[in-house]
Amino acid sequence: MQESSISKFLDKIICGDSLKILKEIPNDSIDLIITSPPYFQQRDYEGIGIGNERTVEEYIDNLLCIFGECVRVLKKSGSIVFNIGDKYIDGNLLLIPYRFAIEVTRKFRVKLVNEVTWIKLNPTPMPHEKKLVPSKEPFFIFVKSKEYVFNKDKFLNHLDLFKEMERSMRKQKSNGSRKNIGKKYFDLIDASSLTDDQKKKAKEELLEVIREVREGKIEGFRMKIKGIHSMPYGGQEGGRKLKIEKQGYSIIKIHGKPMKKDIIEAPVETLKGNIHPAVYPEYIIKEFIKLLTNEGDIVLDPFVGSGTTAIAAKKLGRHFIGIDISEKYCKYAMNRLLEIGNSSDNVFVEEVIY
Ligand SMILES: C[S@@+](CC[C@H](N)C(=O)[O-])C[C@H]1O[C@@H](n2cnc3c(N)ncnc32)[C@H](O)[C@@H]1O
Incomplete structure (x- = not known):
């Protein structure tokens, strides 16, 4: 029954x-809510909607109301990613x-599992003599339970793939010097104040890991x-420090x-011909969608703006x-969505508010 009621919202841009x-x-x-609400007092959006509050507290309260609904509609295995900008x-x-993130963890039964920092490669210059240019923004990942999807x-x-290539090139270069792997550790064990028994065990374990390196x-x-x-x-407790204290070494x-x-x-x-002042990078959104959902899952953006989230979801075979x-x-x-495929039915104007 729930399946049918969600189906009327799928793959739609809803105005309201x-x-x-x-x-x-x-x-x-x-399955995933990913969004970037308007900045506080940025006045980018014709004075309508969130962001036009008089105080930061009111702004955060309004966002928290929306966040509460996000928690309710989220599946147990889902996650909520909020990207929020700062303000001077x-x-x-x-x-x-x-x-905002602190209030969220206080008010809702969610866990903040990561703050992913977007490093802006071409930040907007800020002509201020005595301030550095802000060039990062957080994306907070909140989850509802331990069973959240996480395709690391x-x-x-x-x-x-790049790192893999680099590694194999390094490996090829260093093949000649692999004969001496671990040699310095044997010398250090001998020079250490470990007991004879500890030294024997340390050398045995060392030989074993050297073999594993040689065998790849x-x-x-x-x-x-x-x-x-x-x-x-x-x-x-029971970690590396404890191991060193007990057995005299750790590998x-x-x-x-x-x-x-x-x-x-x-x-x-x-974007060419862009009319929206705050488009976030499709590249980043795709990475979060791949990390936090599987094909066929449902991705929702309550502040979809120019449609970036919907476009990323559609390109990756998810519903939006x-x-x-x-x-x-x-x-x-909708026009951007039309450009990437046959989605002429994708706009569903629920309510138009000016
Ligand atoms: C920062 S923009 C989102 C941009 C989007 N991430 C993109 O890549 O294009 C925030 C959007 O929230 C919308 N908005 C503001 N208040 C809203 C509300 N109460 N309900 C729905 N949308 C709202 C604005 O119109 C604006 O397009």
Whole structure:
């Protein structure tokens, strides 16, 4: 039954107030909500909608109302990604994204699993003698349960291919010097104050990881020996520090899988003939869609603007639902969607508000 009620929203750009439209969407029906609400007091959007509040508190409260609906419509396995811009008022940076994220984790049963920083490769210049140019924005990933979809290998995997090439070139270059792998560690074990038994075990384990490197099972390893290397900071009970204290050494295997970092570099989007002042990069949105959904899933953007989220979702074989208060932007989003495929039925004007 829920399936049929969500189906009327699928692959539509809906013109109206997102709080009102969201209230019509059934519980637990959306896989990913990804969006960028208007900046606080930016006055970009003809004075309508969110962003025109008198105070930051009112602005955050309004966003929280929408966020509450997002949590309700989200499936248990889903996630919500909010990209929020910051603002200087009277020369003071307000830290709005962080105030919002803190309030969200206070008010709703969600977990903030990552803050992914978008590093802008071509930030807008800010002609201020005594301020650096703001060139980053956060994308917060919130989840509703531990069962959230997280396709880590799919995130930025084109960069992994480059790293893979680099690694194999490095490997080829260093093949001659592989004979001496680990030699320095044998010397260090001998020079250490470990007991004879600890030294014996350390050497046995060392020989084993060297074999794994030679057989190509692991990329490399790092060893820490008590009294020789500095101890790791912090860590969990039963972690590396504890191991070094107990057995006198620890070995960490490097599996060669690229690390997935919480940063994404991309230029600010420049679209030909663009009429929208704040388009976010399709490239970034695609990466989040690949990370947080599977094919056929439903992606919703309550502030869809020029339609970037809908376009990214459609190109990746996901369903989309886009909402925007501006009829002008809804039409623009629809035209962009039309350009990428036969989607002539994709605009559904629920309500036009000026
Ligand atoms: C920052 S823009 C989104 C841009 C979009 N990410 C893109 O790539 O084009 C925010 C959008 O929210 C819309 N908006 C503002 N208040 C709204 C509301 N209450 N309901 C729906 N849309 C709203 C504005 O019209 C604007 O297009």
